[in-house]
Amino acid sequence: MGSSEFSWKLADHPKLPKGKHIALIVLDGWGEANPDKYNCIHVAETPTMDSLKLGAPEKWRLVRAHGKAVGLPTEDDMGNSEVGHNALGAGRIYAQGAKLVDLALATGSIYDGEGFNYIKECFSTGTLHLIGLLSDGGVHSRLDQLQLLIKGASERGAKRIRIHALTDGRDVLDGSSVGFVETLEKDLAELRAKGVDAQIASGGGRMYVTMDRYENDWGVVKRGWDAQVLGEAPYKFKSALEAVKKLREIPNTSDQYLPPFVIVDDSGKPVGPIVDGDAVVTINFRADRMTMLAKALEYEDFDKFDRVRVPKIRYAGMLQYDGELLLPKKYLVSPPLIERTSGEYLVHNGVRTFACSETVKFGHVTFFWNGNRSGYFNQELEEYVEVPSDSGITFNVKPKMKALEIAEKARDAILSRKFDQIRVNLPNSDMVGHTGDIEATVVACKAADQAVKMILDAIEQVGGIYVVTADHGNAEDMVKRNKKGTPLLDKEGNIQILTSHTLQPVPVAIGGPGLASGVRFRNDVPTGGLANVAATVMNLHGFVAPDDYETTLIEVVDN
Numbered sequence: 001m002g003s004s005e006f007s008w009k010l011a012d013h014p015k016l017p018k019g020k021h022i023a024l025i026v027l028d029g030w031g032e033a034n035p036d037k038y039n040c041i042h043v044a045e046t047p048t049m050d051s052l053k054l055g056a057p058e059k060w061r062l063v064r065a066h067g068k069a070v071g072l073p074t075e076d077d078m079g080n081s082e083v084g085h086n087a088l089g090a091g092r093i094y095a096q097g098a099k100l101v102d103l104a105l106a107t108g109s110i111y112d113g114e115g116f117n118y119i120k121e122c123f124s125t126g127t128l129h130l131i132g133l134l135s136d137g138g139v140h141s142r143l144d145q146l147q148l149l150i151k152g153a154s155e156r157g158a159k160r161i162r163i164h165a166l167t168d169g170r171d172v173l174d175g176s177s178v179g180f181v182e183t184l185e186k187d188l189a190e191l192r193a194k195g196v197d198a199q200i201a202s203g204g205g206r207m208y209v210t211m212d213r214y215e216n217d218w219g220v221v222k223r224g225w226d227a228q229v230l231g232e233a234p235y236k237f238k239s240a241l242e243a244v245k246k247l248r249e250i251p252n253t254s255d256q257y258l259p260p261f262v263i264v265d266d267s268g269k270p271v272g273p274i275v276d277g278d279a280v281v282t283i284n285f286r287a288d289r290m291t292m293l294a295k296a297l298e299y300e301d302f303d304k305f306d307r308v309r310v311p312k313i314r315y316a317g318m319l320q321y322d323g324e325l326l327l328p329k330k331y332l333v334s335p336p337l338i339e340r341t342s343g344e345y346l347v348h349n350g351v352r353t354f355a356c357s358e359t360v361k362f363g364h365v366t367f368f369w370n371g372n373r374s375g376y377f378n379q380e381l382e383e384y385v386e387v388p389s390d391s392g393i394t395f396n397v398k399p400k401m402k403a404l405e406i407a408e409k410a411r412d413a414i415l416s417r418k419f420d421q422i423r424v425n426l427p428n429s430d431m432v433g434h435t436g437d438i439e440a441t442v443v444a445c446k447a448a449d450q451a452v453k454m455i456l457d458a459i460e461q462v463g464g465i466y467v468v469t470a471d472h473g474n475a476e477d478m479v480k481r482n483k484k485g486t487p488l489l490d491k492e493g494n495i496q497i498l499t500s501h502t503l504q505p506v507p508v509a510i511g512g513p514g515l516a517s518g519v520r521f522r523n524d525v526p527t528g529g530l531a532n533v534a535a536t537v538m539n540l541h542g543f544v545a546p547d548d549y550e551t552t553l554i555e556v557v558d559n
Protein backbone atom coordinates (compact mmCIF):
# COMPACT_ATOMS: atom_id res chain seq x y z
CA MET A 1 0.00 0.00 0.00
CA GLY A 2 1.58 3.31 -1.05
CA SER A 3 1.82 5.72 1.85
CA SER A 4 0.13 8.50 -0.16
CA GLU A 5 -3.10 6.53 -0.44
CA PHE A 6 -3.06 5.26 3.14
CA SER A 7 -5.86 6.33 5.40
CA TRP A 8 -6.93 5.25 8.88
CA LYS A 9 -10.53 5.88 7.88
CA LEU A 10 -12.48 2.64 7.54
CA ALA A 11 -15.32 2.39 5.04
CA ASP A 12 -18.82 2.08 6.44
CA HIS A 13 -20.23 -1.42 6.37
CA PRO A 14 -23.03 -1.44 3.78
CA LYS A 15 -25.44 -3.28 6.06
CA LEU A 16 -24.29 -3.20 9.66
CA PRO A 17 -24.86 -0.26 12.00
CA LYS A 18 -22.34 1.51 14.22
CA GLY A 19 -22.64 2.21 17.90
CA LYS A 20 -23.22 -1.28 19.26
CA HIS A 21 -21.64 -2.29 22.54
CA ILE A 22 -19.57 -5.35 21.71
CA ALA A 23 -18.13 -7.74 24.29
CA LEU A 24 -15.11 -9.54 22.92
CA ILE A 25 -14.24 -12.43 25.19
CA VAL A 26 -11.08 -14.50 24.81
CA LEU A 27 -11.09 -17.70 26.83
CA ASP A 28 -7.41 -18.51 27.23
CA GLY A 29 -6.61 -22.13 26.43
CA TRP A 30 -10.15 -23.24 25.50
CA GLY A 31 -10.13 -25.58 22.51
CA GLU A 32 -12.60 -28.01 21.02
CA ALA A 33 -11.87 -31.74 21.35
CA ASN A 34 -13.59 -35.08 21.67
CA PRO A 35 -15.53 -35.42 24.88
CA ASP A 36 -13.77 -37.74 27.30
CA LYS A 37 -12.61 -37.65 30.90
CA TYR A 38 -9.41 -35.80 30.02
CA ASN A 39 -11.38 -33.02 28.36
CA CYS A 40 -11.89 -30.71 31.33
CA ILE A 41 -14.16 -28.39 29.36
CA HIS A 42 -16.43 -31.33 28.63
CA VAL A 43 -16.31 -32.61 32.22
CA ALA A 44 -16.92 -29.17 33.76
CA GLU A 45 -20.35 -27.65 34.11
CA THR A 46 -20.27 -25.00 31.38
CA PRO A 47 -23.91 -24.20 30.61
CA THR A 48 -23.18 -20.84 29.02
CA MET A 49 -20.58 -22.05 26.56
CA ASP A 50 -22.71 -25.17 25.90
CA SER A 51 -25.69 -23.01 25.04
CA LEU A 52 -23.62 -21.03 22.52
CA LYS A 53 -22.40 -24.23 20.90
CA LEU A 54 -25.74 -25.94 20.86
CA GLY A 55 -27.71 -22.80 19.99
CA ALA A 56 -27.89 -21.42 16.47
CA PRO A 57 -25.49 -23.42 14.25
CA GLU A 58 -24.87 -20.40 12.00
CA LYS A 59 -23.58 -18.43 15.00
CA TRP A 60 -21.00 -20.89 16.32
CA ARG A 61 -18.01 -22.28 14.48
CA LEU A 62 -14.45 -23.43 14.94
CA VAL A 63 -11.32 -21.66 13.73
CA ARG A 64 -7.72 -22.76 13.49
CA ALA A 65 -5.42 -21.54 16.24
CA HIS A 66 -2.14 -23.36 15.63
CA GLY A 67 0.60 -23.82 13.04
CA LYS A 68 0.65 -21.77 9.87
CA ALA A 69 -2.74 -20.18 10.61
CA VAL A 70 -0.99 -18.14 13.30
CA GLY A 71 2.40 -17.71 11.58
CA LEU A 72 4.25 -20.62 13.21
CA PRO A 73 6.79 -22.68 11.25
CA THR A 74 4.85 -25.95 10.89
CA GLU A 75 1.45 -27.55 11.40
CA ASP A 76 2.96 -29.45 14.35
CA ASP A 77 3.38 -26.20 16.29
CA MET A 78 0.72 -25.72 18.92
CA GLY A 79 -0.81 -22.30 19.29
CA ASN A 80 0.12 -19.94 22.07
CA SER A 81 -1.02 -16.68 23.58
CA GLU A 82 1.44 -14.45 21.78
CA VAL A 83 0.72 -15.64 18.27
CA GLY A 84 -2.98 -16.14 19.04
CA HIS A 85 -3.58 -12.65 20.36
CA ASN A 86 -1.36 -11.14 17.66
CA ALA A 87 -3.56 -12.80 15.03
CA LEU A 88 -6.81 -11.87 16.77
CA GLY A 89 -5.78 -8.24 17.12
CA ALA A 90 -3.90 -7.71 13.86
CA GLY A 91 -6.25 -9.54 11.51
CA ARG A 92 -3.33 -10.80 9.43
CA ILE A 93 -0.90 -13.69 9.69
CA TYR A 94 2.70 -12.73 10.36
CA ALA A 95 5.74 -14.97 10.28
CA GLN A 96 6.31 -15.18 14.02
CA GLY A 97 9.48 -15.17 16.13
CA ALA A 98 9.99 -18.94 15.93
CA LYS A 99 9.98 -18.82 12.16
CA LEU A 100 12.03 -15.63 11.84
CA VAL A 101 14.78 -17.07 14.03
CA ASP A 102 14.72 -20.32 12.02
CA LEU A 103 15.20 -18.33 8.82
CA ALA A 104 17.94 -16.11 10.23
CA LEU A 105 19.85 -19.17 11.44
CA ALA A 106 19.35 -21.09 8.19
CA THR A 107 20.57 -18.25 6.01
CA GLY A 108 23.25 -17.14 8.46
CA SER A 109 21.86 -13.60 8.43
CA ILE A 110 21.68 -13.71 12.23
CA TYR A 111 25.47 -13.39 12.26
CA ASP A 112 25.57 -10.40 9.92
CA GLY A 113 23.21 -8.19 11.87
CA GLU A 114 23.94 -5.30 14.19
CA GLY A 115 23.00 -7.33 17.28
CA PHE A 116 25.48 -10.14 16.74
CA ASN A 117 28.23 -7.72 15.74
CA TYR A 118 27.59 -5.81 18.94
CA ILE A 119 27.98 -8.82 21.25
CA LYS A 120 30.84 -10.25 19.19
CA GLU A 121 33.05 -7.40 20.40
CA CYS A 122 33.27 -9.24 23.73
CA PHE A 123 34.29 -12.62 22.34
CA SER A 124 38.05 -12.11 22.49
CA THR A 125 38.21 -11.21 26.17
CA GLY A 126 34.81 -11.91 27.70
CA THR A 127 32.30 -14.71 28.08
CA LEU A 128 29.16 -15.18 26.00
CA HIS A 129 26.18 -15.94 28.26
CA LEU A 130 23.01 -17.41 26.79
CA ILE A 131 19.98 -17.22 29.07
CA GLY A 132 16.61 -18.79 28.29
CA LEU A 133 14.14 -21.62 28.20
CA LEU A 134 15.61 -25.05 27.50
CA SER A 135 12.78 -26.67 25.58
CA ASP A 136 11.60 -27.84 22.22
CA GLY A 137 8.09 -26.52 22.90
CA GLY A 138 8.52 -23.77 20.32
CA VAL A 139 6.46 -21.32 22.37
CA HIS A 140 9.19 -19.17 23.94
CA SER A 141 12.35 -20.72 22.51
CA ARG A 142 13.66 -23.85 20.83
CA LEU A 143 16.55 -26.06 21.82
CA ASP A 144 17.64 -26.60 18.20
CA GLN A 145 17.94 -22.84 17.76
CA LEU A 146 20.08 -22.60 20.91
CA GLN A 147 22.27 -25.43 19.62
CA LEU A 148 22.79 -23.69 16.29
CA LEU A 149 23.52 -20.37 17.96
CA ILE A 150 26.13 -21.90 20.27
CA LYS A 151 27.79 -23.57 17.29
CA GLY A 152 27.60 -20.42 15.15
CA ALA A 153 28.97 -18.17 17.90
CA SER A 154 31.85 -20.54 18.65
CA GLU A 155 32.73 -20.64 14.95
CA ARG A 156 32.77 -16.85 15.00
CA GLY A 157 35.17 -16.45 17.88
CA ALA A 158 33.29 -17.10 21.13
CA LYS A 159 35.86 -18.91 23.26
CA ARG A 160 34.04 -19.02 26.54
CA ILE A 161 30.32 -19.77 26.60
CA ARG A 162 28.01 -20.12 29.59
CA ILE A 163 24.41 -21.28 29.42
CA HIS A 164 21.85 -20.27 32.03
CA ALA A 165 19.13 -22.85 31.48
CA LEU A 166 15.52 -22.51 32.55
CA THR A 167 13.67 -25.81 32.67
CA ASP A 168 10.24 -26.04 31.07
CA GLY A 169 7.62 -28.74 31.77
CA ARG A 170 4.87 -26.31 30.77
CA ASP A 171 5.06 -26.31 26.97
CA VAL A 172 6.46 -29.85 27.06
CA LEU A 173 6.04 -32.88 29.32
CA ASP A 174 7.18 -32.58 32.91
CA GLY A 175 10.46 -34.45 33.31
CA SER A 176 11.66 -33.69 29.79
CA SER A 177 14.22 -31.26 31.25
CA VAL A 178 16.57 -34.18 31.89
CA GLY A 179 16.72 -35.12 28.20
CA PHE A 180 17.18 -31.51 27.11
CA VAL A 181 20.09 -31.04 29.52
CA GLU A 182 21.65 -34.29 28.26
CA THR A 183 21.39 -33.11 24.65
CA LEU A 184 22.91 -29.76 25.46
CA GLU A 185 25.69 -31.28 27.59
CA LYS A 186 26.66 -33.50 24.67
CA ASP A 187 27.03 -30.48 22.39
CA LEU A 188 29.01 -28.59 25.01
CA ALA A 189 31.33 -31.56 25.54
CA GLU A 190 32.02 -31.65 21.79
CA LEU A 191 32.82 -27.96 21.87
CA ARG A 192 35.16 -28.43 24.82
CA ALA A 193 36.95 -31.12 22.86
CA LYS A 194 37.55 -28.46 20.22
CA GLY A 195 39.00 -26.08 22.78
CA VAL A 196 35.95 -23.92 23.50
CA ASP A 197 35.32 -23.46 27.20
CA ALA A 198 31.57 -24.11 27.16
CA GLN A 199 29.41 -25.08 30.15
CA ILE A 200 26.01 -24.75 31.73
CA ALA A 201 26.48 -22.21 34.54
CA SER A 202 23.11 -21.98 36.27
CA GLY A 203 19.50 -22.98 36.06
CA GLY A 204 16.09 -23.23 37.62
CA GLY A 205 12.44 -23.84 36.77
CA ARG A 206 10.92 -21.25 34.47
CA MET A 207 7.97 -20.37 36.75
CA TYR A 208 10.17 -19.89 39.82
CA VAL A 209 13.29 -18.49 38.21
CA THR A 210 13.37 -15.58 35.70
CA MET A 211 10.30 -16.12 33.53
CA ASP A 212 7.63 -14.10 35.32
CA ARG A 213 5.54 -11.78 33.16
CA TYR A 214 3.75 -8.46 33.31
CA GLU A 215 5.53 -7.65 36.58
CA ASN A 216 3.47 -10.07 38.63
CA ASP A 217 6.37 -11.10 40.89
CA TRP A 218 9.82 -9.52 40.61
CA GLY A 219 11.09 -12.06 43.14
CA VAL A 220 11.10 -14.60 40.31
CA VAL A 221 13.45 -12.45 38.23
CA LYS A 222 15.62 -11.70 41.25
CA ARG A 223 16.16 -15.40 41.94
CA GLY A 224 17.41 -15.72 38.38
CA TRP A 225 19.59 -12.62 38.63
CA ASP A 226 21.25 -13.93 41.76
CA ALA A 227 22.15 -17.21 40.06
CA GLN A 228 22.99 -15.91 36.58
CA VAL A 229 24.75 -12.65 37.41
CA LEU A 230 25.93 -13.02 41.00
CA GLY A 231 26.56 -16.77 40.88
CA GLU A 232 24.51 -17.27 44.06
CA ALA A 233 21.80 -19.89 44.59
CA PRO A 234 20.57 -22.16 47.37
CA TYR A 235 21.73 -25.23 45.47
CA LYS A 236 25.18 -25.86 44.07
CA PHE A 237 26.13 -28.78 41.83
CA LYS A 238 29.09 -29.90 39.77
CA SER A 239 26.92 -30.66 36.76
CA ALA A 240 23.60 -29.49 35.41
CA LEU A 241 22.42 -33.02 34.76
CA GLU A 242 22.99 -33.92 38.38
CA ALA A 243 21.26 -30.67 39.40
CA VAL A 244 18.12 -31.33 37.46
CA LYS A 245 17.90 -35.00 38.46
CA LYS A 246 18.49 -34.29 42.16
CA LEU A 247 16.21 -31.26 42.37
CA ARG A 248 13.39 -33.17 40.72
CA GLU A 249 13.48 -35.53 43.68
CA ILE A 250 12.32 -32.77 46.04
CA PRO A 251 8.68 -33.62 46.89
CA ASN A 252 6.04 -31.68 44.94
CA THR A 253 8.49 -30.10 42.58
CA SER A 254 8.46 -30.23 38.80
CA ASP A 255 10.43 -28.88 35.87
CA GLN A 256 8.43 -25.65 35.94
CA TYR A 257 9.27 -24.99 39.58
CA LEU A 258 12.82 -26.27 40.12
CA PRO A 259 14.68 -24.04 42.60
CA PRO A 260 17.62 -21.99 41.31
CA PHE A 261 21.02 -23.64 41.16
CA VAL A 262 24.53 -22.73 40.12
CA ILE A 263 27.24 -24.98 38.79
CA VAL A 264 30.49 -24.80 40.74
CA ASP A 265 34.02 -25.97 40.04
CA ASP A 266 36.08 -28.30 42.22
CA SER A 267 36.90 -25.47 44.59
CA GLY A 268 33.21 -24.59 44.98
CA LYS A 269 33.43 -21.43 42.86
CA PRO A 270 30.51 -20.70 40.49
CA VAL A 271 31.64 -21.36 36.92
CA GLY A 272 29.78 -18.58 35.21
CA PRO A 273 28.63 -15.42 36.94
CA ILE A 274 28.15 -12.53 34.51
CA VAL A 275 30.92 -9.96 34.89
CA ASP A 276 32.15 -6.74 33.27
CA GLY A 277 33.12 -7.21 29.65
CA ASP A 278 30.83 -10.18 29.03
CA ALA A 279 28.15 -10.53 26.34
CA VAL A 280 24.64 -11.69 27.19
CA VAL A 281 21.89 -12.97 24.88
CA THR A 282 18.42 -13.85 26.10
CA ILE A 283 17.58 -16.66 23.70
CA ASN A 284 13.77 -16.62 23.97
CA PHE A 285 12.05 -15.21 20.92
CA ARG A 286 8.79 -14.65 22.75
CA ALA A 287 8.50 -11.37 24.58
CA ASP A 288 6.27 -11.58 27.61
CA ARG A 289 8.43 -13.66 29.90
CA MET A 290 11.77 -12.06 28.91
CA THR A 291 10.82 -8.41 29.22
CA MET A 292 11.40 -8.18 32.97
CA LEU A 293 14.89 -9.69 32.76
CA ALA A 294 15.62 -7.45 29.76
CA LYS A 295 14.81 -4.44 31.93
CA ALA A 296 17.05 -5.67 34.73
CA LEU A 297 19.90 -6.22 32.27
CA GLU A 298 19.46 -3.00 30.32
CA TYR A 299 18.02 -0.23 32.48
CA GLU A 300 20.46 1.93 34.41
CA ASP A 301 17.89 3.24 36.83
CA PHE A 302 16.23 0.02 37.80
CA ASP A 303 14.55 -0.23 41.19
CA LYS A 304 12.48 -3.43 41.14
CA PHE A 305 15.02 -5.32 43.25
CA ASP A 306 18.55 -4.77 44.47
CA ARG A 307 20.79 -6.01 41.70
CA VAL A 308 23.79 -5.80 44.10
CA ARG A 309 26.26 -5.77 41.21
CA VAL A 310 25.47 -4.44 37.74
CA PRO A 311 28.03 -5.76 35.29
CA LYS A 312 29.01 -3.66 32.27
CA ILE A 313 27.94 -6.00 29.51
CA ARG A 314 26.88 -6.03 25.89
CA TYR A 315 23.35 -7.36 25.89
CA ALA A 316 21.11 -8.41 23.00
CA GLY A 317 17.75 -10.14 22.91
CA MET A 318 17.05 -12.92 20.42
CA LEU A 319 14.36 -10.47 19.27
CA GLN A 320 13.40 -7.00 20.34
CA TYR A 321 10.69 -7.74 22.89
CA ASP A 322 8.84 -4.42 23.07
CA GLY A 323 8.51 -2.22 20.00
CA GLU A 324 7.23 0.74 21.98
CA LEU A 325 9.86 0.69 24.72
CA LEU A 326 12.49 -0.42 22.15
CA LEU A 327 13.56 -3.09 24.63
CA PRO A 328 16.18 -4.37 24.37
CA LYS A 329 17.99 -1.89 22.17
CA LYS A 330 20.08 -4.61 20.53
CA TYR A 331 18.71 -7.86 19.18
CA LEU A 332 19.81 -10.65 16.89
CA VAL A 333 16.66 -10.99 14.77
CA SER A 334 14.11 -8.32 13.90
CA PRO A 335 10.67 -9.10 15.30
CA PRO A 336 7.61 -9.28 13.06
CA LEU A 337 6.55 -5.75 12.28
CA ILE A 338 2.91 -5.88 13.25
CA GLU A 339 1.37 -2.62 12.18
CA ARG A 340 -2.12 -1.23 11.67
CA THR A 341 -3.76 -3.53 14.18
CA SER A 342 -7.53 -3.56 14.51
CA GLY A 343 -7.28 -1.75 17.84
CA GLU A 344 -5.43 1.13 16.25
CA TYR A 345 -7.84 1.34 13.30
CA LEU A 346 -10.90 1.25 15.53
CA VAL A 347 -9.58 3.97 17.79
CA HIS A 348 -8.89 6.13 14.73
CA ASN A 349 -12.52 5.58 13.78
CA GLY A 350 -13.83 6.68 17.14
CA VAL A 351 -14.45 3.27 18.72
CA ARG A 352 -14.13 3.55 22.50
CA THR A 353 -12.36 0.53 23.91
CA PHE A 354 -12.11 -1.09 27.31
CA ALA A 355 -9.67 -3.97 27.82
CA CYS A 356 -9.25 -6.01 30.98
CA SER A 357 -7.65 -9.12 32.39
CA GLU A 358 -5.79 -10.08 35.50
CA THR A 359 -2.04 -9.47 35.69
CA VAL A 360 -0.90 -12.83 34.30
CA LYS A 361 -2.84 -12.23 31.07
CA PHE A 362 -3.17 -8.46 31.08
CA GLY A 363 -0.59 -7.93 28.35
CA HIS A 364 -2.35 -10.50 26.19
CA VAL A 365 -5.39 -8.29 25.55
CA THR A 366 -3.31 -5.11 25.41
CA PHE A 367 0.35 -5.65 24.43
CA PHE A 368 -0.04 -8.79 22.27
CA TRP A 369 -3.40 -7.62 20.94
CA ASN A 370 -1.81 -4.39 19.76
CA GLY A 371 1.09 -6.09 17.95
CA ASN A 372 3.57 -6.29 20.86
CA ARG A 373 3.21 -2.63 21.64
CA SER A 374 2.69 -1.34 25.16
CA GLY A 375 0.55 1.67 26.05
CA TYR A 376 -2.54 3.28 24.60
CA PHE A 377 -3.15 4.46 21.04
CA ASN A 378 -5.43 7.18 22.33
CA GLN A 379 -5.91 7.56 26.05
CA GLU A 380 -9.11 9.56 25.54
CA LEU A 381 -10.83 6.61 23.89
CA GLU A 382 -9.23 3.64 25.63
CA GLU A 383 -9.16 2.28 29.15
CA TYR A 384 -7.08 -0.74 30.09
CA VAL A 385 -7.76 -2.26 33.51
CA GLU A 386 -5.53 -4.80 35.22
CA VAL A 387 -6.94 -6.91 38.04
CA PRO A 388 -4.00 -7.94 40.27
CA SER A 389 -3.30 -11.68 40.05
CA ASP A 390 -2.35 -13.82 42.99
CA SER A 391 1.39 -14.31 43.03
CA GLY A 392 3.63 -16.96 44.51
CA ILE A 393 1.08 -19.74 44.02
CA THR A 394 0.41 -22.35 41.40
CA PHE A 395 -3.04 -21.65 40.05
CA ASN A 396 -4.46 -25.11 40.76
CA VAL A 397 -4.61 -23.88 44.37
CA LYS A 398 -7.02 -21.10 43.39
CA PRO A 399 -8.47 -22.22 40.07
CA LYS A 400 -11.20 -19.60 40.00
CA MET A 401 -8.42 -17.03 39.77
CA LYS A 402 -9.87 -13.54 39.16
CA ALA A 403 -12.47 -14.57 36.59
CA LEU A 404 -15.31 -13.09 38.58
CA GLU A 405 -13.49 -9.81 39.19
CA ILE A 406 -12.65 -9.49 35.48
CA ALA A 407 -16.28 -10.20 34.58
CA GLU A 408 -17.47 -7.60 37.09
CA LYS A 409 -15.18 -4.97 35.57
CA ALA A 410 -16.41 -5.90 32.10
CA ARG A 411 -20.03 -5.87 33.25
CA ASP A 412 -19.62 -2.42 34.79
CA ALA A 413 -17.90 -1.14 31.66
CA ILE A 414 -20.74 -2.48 29.51
CA LEU A 415 -23.48 -1.08 31.73
CA SER A 416 -21.74 2.31 31.83
CA ARG A 417 -22.37 2.47 28.07
CA LYS A 418 -19.11 4.41 27.80
CA PHE A 419 -17.43 1.84 25.56
CA ASP A 420 -18.08 0.34 22.14
CA GLN A 421 -15.70 -2.58 22.59
CA ILE A 422 -15.23 -4.36 25.90
CA ARG A 423 -12.42 -6.87 25.51
CA VAL A 424 -11.34 -9.38 28.13
CA ASN A 425 -9.12 -12.40 28.53
CA LEU A 426 -10.31 -15.07 30.99
CA PRO A 427 -7.15 -17.00 31.96
CA ASN A 428 -8.51 -19.94 33.96
CA SER A 429 -8.56 -22.84 31.52
CA ASP A 430 -5.05 -22.03 30.40
CA MET A 431 -3.28 -21.14 33.64
CA VAL A 432 -4.77 -24.04 35.56
CA GLY A 433 -4.45 -26.38 32.57
CA HIS A 434 -0.69 -25.74 32.62
CA THR A 435 -0.48 -27.12 36.16
CA GLY A 436 -1.64 -30.53 34.91
CA ASP A 437 -4.14 -30.77 37.78
CA ILE A 438 -7.23 -32.19 36.13
CA GLU A 439 -9.65 -31.65 39.01
CA ALA A 440 -8.60 -28.04 39.44
CA THR A 441 -8.83 -27.45 35.70
CA VAL A 442 -12.45 -28.59 35.75
CA VAL A 443 -13.14 -25.99 38.46
CA ALA A 444 -11.27 -23.43 36.36
CA CYS A 445 -13.40 -24.08 33.27
CA LYS A 446 -16.58 -23.74 35.28
CA ALA A 447 -15.39 -20.41 36.70
CA ALA A 448 -14.59 -19.10 33.23
CA ASP A 449 -18.03 -20.14 32.02
CA GLN A 450 -19.66 -18.26 34.90
CA ALA A 451 -17.65 -15.18 34.02
CA VAL A 452 -18.82 -15.44 30.41
CA LYS A 453 -22.41 -15.59 31.66
CA MET A 454 -22.03 -12.41 33.69
CA ILE A 455 -20.67 -10.55 30.65
CA LEU A 456 -23.36 -11.89 28.30
CA ASP A 457 -26.06 -10.89 30.79
CA ALA A 458 -24.75 -7.31 30.73
CA ILE A 459 -24.69 -7.37 26.91
CA GLU A 460 -28.31 -8.49 27.00
CA GLN A 461 -29.19 -5.49 29.15
CA VAL A 462 -27.65 -2.92 26.82
CA GLY A 463 -28.84 -4.53 23.61
CA GLY A 464 -25.27 -5.33 22.59
CA ILE A 465 -23.36 -8.00 20.71
CA TYR A 466 -20.95 -10.64 21.94
CA VAL A 467 -18.06 -12.43 20.27
CA VAL A 468 -16.69 -15.29 22.34
CA THR A 469 -13.52 -17.03 21.24
CA ALA A 470 -10.21 -18.44 22.51
CA ASP A 471 -6.54 -18.07 21.64
CA HIS A 472 -5.53 -21.77 21.50
CA GLY A 473 -6.38 -25.07 23.11
CA ASN A 474 -5.27 -26.34 26.50
CA ALA A 475 -7.90 -27.54 29.01
CA GLU A 476 -9.81 -29.61 26.42
CA ASP A 477 -7.06 -32.21 26.44
CA MET A 478 -4.97 -32.99 29.48
CA VAL A 479 -3.31 -36.18 28.38
CA LYS A 480 -0.57 -37.07 25.95
CA ARG A 481 -1.94 -39.31 23.19
CA ASN A 482 -0.62 -41.42 20.37
CA LYS A 483 -1.53 -40.62 16.77
CA LYS A 484 -4.75 -42.61 17.10
CA GLY A 485 -5.79 -40.51 20.09
CA THR A 486 -5.25 -43.18 22.72
CA PRO A 487 -3.83 -41.84 26.03
CA LEU A 488 -0.20 -42.78 26.55
CA LEU A 489 1.03 -44.43 29.73
CA ASP A 490 4.43 -44.04 31.35
CA LYS A 491 6.62 -46.92 32.63
CA GLU A 492 4.62 -47.15 35.86
CA GLY A 493 1.35 -47.38 33.94
CA ASN A 494 0.20 -43.87 34.80
CA ILE A 495 -1.23 -41.58 32.16
CA GLN A 496 1.13 -38.90 30.90
CA ILE A 497 -0.36 -35.57 31.86
CA LEU A 498 -0.29 -32.90 29.18
CA THR A 499 0.48 -29.53 30.73
CA SER A 500 0.93 -27.80 27.39
CA HIS A 501 -1.31 -26.24 24.78
CA THR A 502 -2.75 -28.35 21.98
CA LEU A 503 -3.24 -28.32 18.21
CA GLN A 504 -7.02 -28.15 18.59
CA PRO A 505 -9.25 -25.56 16.92
CA VAL A 506 -11.12 -23.04 19.06
CA PRO A 507 -14.72 -21.83 18.99
CA VAL A 508 -16.02 -18.49 17.81
CA ALA A 509 -19.57 -17.64 18.87
CA ILE A 510 -21.50 -14.49 17.99
CA GLY A 511 -24.85 -13.27 19.25
CA GLY A 512 -26.67 -10.84 21.49
CA PRO A 513 -29.74 -8.70 21.02
CA GLY A 514 -27.79 -6.11 19.03
CA LEU A 515 -26.73 -8.55 16.33
CA ALA A 516 -28.57 -7.68 13.13
CA SER A 517 -30.98 -10.47 12.26
CA GLY A 518 -29.38 -11.54 8.99
CA VAL A 519 -25.87 -11.97 10.38
CA ARG A 520 -24.47 -15.49 10.20
CA PHE A 521 -21.19 -17.25 9.63
CA ARG A 522 -20.28 -17.68 5.99
CA ASN A 523 -19.71 -21.23 4.89
CA ASP A 524 -17.08 -20.35 2.31
CA VAL A 525 -14.25 -19.77 4.83
CA PRO A 526 -13.85 -23.36 6.02
CA THR A 527 -10.19 -22.98 6.92
CA GLY A 528 -10.71 -19.75 8.82
CA GLY A 529 -8.34 -19.00 11.66
CA LEU A 530 -7.90 -16.54 14.49
CA ALA A 531 -6.74 -13.84 12.06
CA ASN A 532 -10.23 -13.80 10.52
CA VAL A 533 -11.76 -12.58 13.76
CA ALA A 534 -10.52 -8.96 13.46
CA ALA A 535 -12.39 -8.23 10.21
CA THR A 536 -15.45 -9.91 11.72
CA VAL A 537 -15.36 -7.64 14.75
CA MET A 538 -14.76 -4.56 12.59
CA ASN A 539 -17.92 -5.46 10.65
CA LEU A 540 -19.90 -5.75 13.86
CA HIS A 541 -18.69 -2.27 14.79
CA GLY A 542 -20.16 -1.09 11.45
CA PHE A 543 -16.97 -0.94 9.36
CA VAL A 544 -15.41 -2.79 6.46
CA ALA A 545 -11.95 -4.12 7.32
CA PRO A 546 -8.89 -2.97 5.34
CA ASP A 547 -8.27 -4.92 2.13
CA ASP A 548 -5.18 -6.70 3.37
CA TYR A 549 -6.91 -8.13 6.45
CA GLU A 550 -7.90 -11.79 6.44
CA THR A 551 -11.48 -12.00 5.33
CA THR A 552 -14.47 -11.68 7.63
CA LEU A 553 -16.20 -14.79 8.92
CA ILE A 554 -19.69 -13.30 8.65
CA GLU A 555 -22.20 -12.33 6.01
CA VAL A 556 -25.50 -10.49 6.24
CA VAL A 557 -28.38 -12.16 4.46
CA ASP A 558 -31.74 -10.53 3.80
CA ASN A 559 -34.56 -12.14 5.67
Ligand SMILES: O=C(O)[C@H](O)COP(=O)(O)O
Pocket (backbone or CB within 6 Å): 028, 029, 079, 080, 081, 082, 139, 140, 170, 171, 289, 430, 434
Ligand atom coordinates in the same frame (compact mmCIF):
# COMPACT_ATOMS: atom_id res chain seq x y z
O1 LIG B 1 4.11 -18.73 29.06
C1 LIG B 1 3.31 -19.63 29.33
O2 LIG B 1 2.60 -19.61 30.35
C2 LIG B 1 3.24 -20.82 28.42
O3 LIG B 1 4.51 -21.12 27.94
C3 LIG B 1 2.36 -20.54 27.25
O4 LIG B 1 1.09 -20.10 27.66
P1 LIG B 1 0.38 -18.86 26.97
O5 LIG B 1 0.82 -18.85 25.55
O6 LIG B 1 -1.09 -19.20 27.09
O7 LIG B 1 0.74 -17.65 27.71
Ligand SMILES: [Mn+2]
Pocket (backbone or CB within 6 Å): 028, 029, 080, 081, 082, 084, 430, 471, 472
Ligand atom coordinates in the same frame (compact mmCIF):
# COMPACT_ATOMS: atom_id res chain seq x y z
MN1 LIG C 1 -3.07 -18.30 25.87
Ligand SMILES: [Mn+2]
Pocket (backbone or CB within 6 Å): 029, 081, 430, 431, 434, 474, 501
Ligand atom coordinates in the same frame (compact mmCIF):
# COMPACT_ATOMS: atom_id res chain seq x y z
MN1 LIG D 1 -0.84 -21.10 28.11
